[in-house]
Amino acid sequence: MTALLYLGTLLAAMAMGMPIAFALLVCAIALMLQLGEFSAQTLAQNMVGGTDNFVLLAVPFFILAGEFMNCGGLSKRIVAMIMAWFGHIRGGLGYVAIVAAILMASVSGSAVADTAALAALLVPMMRSGGYNVPRAAGLIAAGGIIAPVIPPSIAFIIFGVVGGVSITKLFIAGIVPGVLMGVALLVVWAVISRRETATVAPRQLLPTRLRALAEGGWALGLPVIIIGGLKAGIFTPTESAIVAAAYALFVGAVIYRELTWKAVYHALLATAKTTSVVMFLVAAAVVSTYLITIADIPGQLSTLLEPLLDRPKLLLAAMMGIVLIAGMMMDFIPLMLILTPVLLPLCKDADIDPVYFGVLFIINGAIGMITPPVGVVLNVTCGVAKVSFEDLIRGIWPFLAAELAVLVALLIFPDLVTAPLKWFF
Numbered sequence: 001m002t003a004l005l006y007l008g009t010l011l012a013a014m015a016m017g018m019p020i021a022f023a024l025l026v027c028a029i030a031l032m033l034q035l036g037e038f039s040a041q042t043l044a045q046n047m048v049g050g051t052d053n054f055v056l057l058a059v060p061f062f063i064l065a066g067e068f069m070n071c072g073g074l075s076k077r078i079v080a081m082i083m084a085w086f087g088h089i090r091g092g093l094g095y096v097a098i099v100a101a102i103l104m105a106s107v108s109g110s111a112v113a114d115t116a117a118l119a120a121l122l123v124p125m126m127r128s129g130g131y132n133v134p135r136a137a138g139l140i141a142a143g144g145i146i147a148p149v150i151p152p153s154i155a156f157i158i159f160g161v162v163g164g165v166s167i168t169k170l171f172i173a174g175i176v177p178g179v180l181m182g183v184a185l186l187v188v189w190a191v192i193s194r195r196e197t198a199t200v201a202p203r204q205l206l207p208t209r210l211r212a213l214a215e216g217g218w219a220l221g222l223p224v225i226i227i228g229g230l231k232a233g234i235f236t237p238t239e240s241a242i243v244a245a246a247y248a249l250f251v252g253a254v255i256y257r258e259l260t261w262k263a264v265y266h267a268l269l270a271t272a273k274t275t276s277v278v279m280f281l282v283a284a285a286v287v288s289t290y291l292i293t294i295a296d297i298p299g300q301l302s303t304l305l306e307p308l309l310d311r312p313k314l315l316l317a318a319m320m321g322i323v324l325i326a327g328m329m330m331d332f333i334p335l336m337l338i339l340t341p342v343l344l345p346l347c348k349d350a351d352i353d354p355v356y357f358g359v360l361f362i363i364n365g366a367i368g369m370i371t372p373p374v375g376v377v378l379n380v381t382c383g384v385a386k387v388s389f390e391d392l393i394r395g396i397w398p399f400l401a402a403e404l405a406v407l408v409a410l411l412i413f414p415d416l417v418t419a420p421l422k423w424f425f
Contacts, residue, residue, distance in 0.1 A: 029043070097122050104117065123136060151223075167237045332366065
């Protein structure tokens with residue numbers, strides 16, 4: 001009864017057009033009234049306490065690092081570097097888009113920011129080069145969702161805070177799956193690009209390639225610093241976010257000299273706006289999570305799925321189906337904040353590694369960003385690439401299928417996620 005009340009209140013609030021954060025608060029109040037324990041003080045304390053978390057400081061700093069990266073010319077030079085080395089191959093711009101998506105994911109951790117930057121840089125080139133634009137835009141959108149999977153990942157930070165899971169372990173566990181997503185896109189593009197009649201860029205001379213590599217090398221230093229620092233225990237994930245922002249600021253302002261005071265102001269303003277939205281969502285979700293625990297909704301769901309508790313893979317498959325369906329209708333961060341406190345206790349009951357579950361959850365939620373009808377990355381790509389939503393859906397499906405295949409492979413072979421953890425720790 002309590003679980004149905006929570007779900008019904010949430011769906012009703014969303015159907016009325018209420019923002020997700022307020023819908024979560026309404027759910028919490030409904031549960032309080034059901035339990036006969038309504039307290040405005042409890043609501044306020046949990047909201048304040050939910051955001052009073054040192055780990056969450058990583059969110060604004062990683063967002064800021066992404067803004068500095070785009071304003072300071074790091075994104076542009078990553079693309080130019082890959083163009084110099086692979087642009088002459090048939091379908092070369094597609095390979096550039098995929099490799100650039102992987103490299104930019106290891107710098108910013110934001111799917112929307114990475115997709116917007118790549119679409120703005122590459123779609124005009126692909127359009128003028130004679131590529132199938134909806135398919136090219138679909139490739140860029142599919143590459144953009146690698147960002148939440150490869151560290152540094154804002155999604156992993158939020159999941160770790162809400163679920164009480166080690167963020168460092170999530171970061172390391174996401175590397176191989178993120179690269180596999182990129183490899184899957186490369187394979188699909190290699191097959192599709194055989195039919196492309198686009199013009200091929202001329203092969204660049206070795207001095208030009210080396211010069212592009214030298215310029216792009218500064219941008220590539222950021223993921224090396226972050227992963228190396230975490231491995232050596234020099235800094236925590238939160239401190240790595242500050243290092244990332246400072247490094248991106250230094251490279252953009254001092255090395256590339258493209259980050260002006262005006263650009264810094266706009267980057268800070270954009271970061272503040274995005275952070276305020278994310279933090280309010282987290283605060284509301286913490287209140288909802290507290291009431292979910294008090295009402296024992298995970299226990300009720302555990303009773304419902306009890307036949308699957310001794311069959312972890314079937315249980316995981318069922319949960320991934322729930323996440324996939326919910327991801328088609330809900331944005332990524334609200335999806336995490338709503339489902340994590342409900343599903344994660346089931347994983348613990350079934351003795352499923354929470355880090356492994358977190359990686360699958362994040363990949364699944366990221367795929368939801370390129371599935372209709374919501375698909376925030378789809379909408380961003382449509383706006384930047386000037387492609388209709390219907391055309392983009394037709395262009396993206398081969399790449400969407402490839403990333404779903406990676407998710408299934410990780411479900412069947414968990415060592416792809418857990419083996420790097422054993423080496424790292």
